[in-house]
Amino acid sequence: KAGVTQTPRYLIKTRGQQVTLSCSPISGHRSVSWYQQTPGQGLQFLFEYFSETQRNKGNFPGRFSGRQFSNSRSEMNVSTLELGDSALYLCASSFPGQETQYFGPGTRLLVL
Amino acid sequence: GDSVTQMEGPVTLSEEAFLTINCTYTATGYPSLFWYVQYPGEGLQLLLKATKADDKGSNKGFEATYRKETTSFHLEKGSVQVSDSAVYFCALIRGSGNTGKLIFGQGTTLQVKP
Numbered sequence: 001k002a003g004v005t006q007t008p009r010y011l012i013k014t015r016g017q018q019v020t021l022s023c024s025p026i027s028g029h030r031s032v033s034w035y036q037q038t039p040g041q042g043l044q045f046l047f048e049y050f051s052e053t054q055r056n057k058g059n060f061p062g063r064f065s066g067r068q069f070s071n072s073r074s075e076m077n078v079s080t081l082e083l084g085d086s087a088l089y090l091c092a093s094s095f096p097g098q099e100t101q102y103f104g105p106g107t108r109l110l111v112l
Numbered sequence: 113g114d115s116v117t118q119m120e121g122p123v124t125l126s127e128e129a130f131l132t133i134n135c136t137y138t139a140t141g142y143p144s145l146f147w148y149v150q151y152p153g154e155g156l157q158l159l160l161k162a163t164k165a166d167d168k169g170s171n172k173g174f175e176a177t178y179r180k181e182t183t184s185f186h187l188e189k190g191s192v193q194v195s196d197s198a199v200y201f202c203a204l205i206r207g208s209g210n211t212g213k214l215i216f217g218q219g220t221t222l223q224v225k226p
Contacts (some may be wrong), residue, residue: 004155033212042219043201048212055211090155094212099163101142101214103156104149 001027004093004104012110018079021107025072025093031055032074033101034066037088046089049074050096078109086111114139118202118217125224133220135176135202138183143204145169145178145185146214150199151176159187160201197224 005024013019016106025032033056034046045058049068066076072093078085092101119134137143144163148156160169165180176187185202202217 006155031212033214035214043141043203043214043216045215050212056213058213092156092214100146100158100161101205101212102158103148105155 004091004102006089006091006104006107008107009105010108010110013081013088013110015081015083017081018077019081019109020075020077021089021091021109022024022074022091023074023091023099023104026095026102027095029095029102030072031094031096032068033092033094034074034076035090035092036060037090037106038086043090046076052107081111083111085109114116114204114206114215115145116202116204116215116217118200118220121199121219122223123219125188125192125225127194127224128191129224131187131192131196131222133187133200133202133222135185135187136183137185137202137204137216138182139204139206139215141206142180143206146203146205147174147176147185148201148203150201151220152198156201164216192222192223192224194224194226 031050033048048056068074088106090106092103094101116137146161147159160171162169162178168177199219203214
């Protein structure tokens with residue numbers, strides 16, 4: 001069974017631009033969570049989607065948004081990029097009713 | 113709020129040494145506990161988990177026991193290898209009302225020298 005995939009793996013953007021990251025969960029998994037990883041703040045939860053609905057949200061500004069499609073694939077969008085948005089963005093998926101999350105390889109975003 | 117605290121790193125060991133990485137947590141209710149490992153340039157890999165008090169999770173020679181009385185989930189391995197060099201994260205998830213949200217410790221870097 002294929003693992004969680006994320007595209008693109010690397011991105012370079014400039015301040016003020018927007019970016020969209022994609023995540024395809026493991027087949028059969030319907031919950032997708034997103035995390036931001038930085039050296040200073042560590043791993044922080046962004047949001048979680050299940051059946052196309054956002055079920056939980058972390059403490060990030062409204063510039064960070066996401067959505068989920070009917071095939072459980074998810075995207076996250078960051079508008080008006082800031083230098084501090086440079087990070088590794090990880091998504092994770094889980095099977096319905098299970099808490100264990102399986103992570104993708106991440107998208108490394110650099111904002112210049 | 114819920115939180116996870118791990119021992120500061122880096123931890124540097126010689127090959128075949130015994131490993132302990134301490135992890136304590138604060139949470140209401142009965143969280144599930146996890147250890148994840150991250151190799152350079154990669155995402156997180158699930159190492160082991162425990163879902164209730166006194167459960168022992170184990171995988172690839174690593175073990176951790178869910179201790180509710182001490183709110184701890186320490187990671188141990190009897191004999192480390194150079195290939196175990198990575199960053200280890202302890203995490204918890206509290207189900208109802210807080211779905212999909214793993215709370216992580218700050219990570220502990222392990223360096224194993226031959």
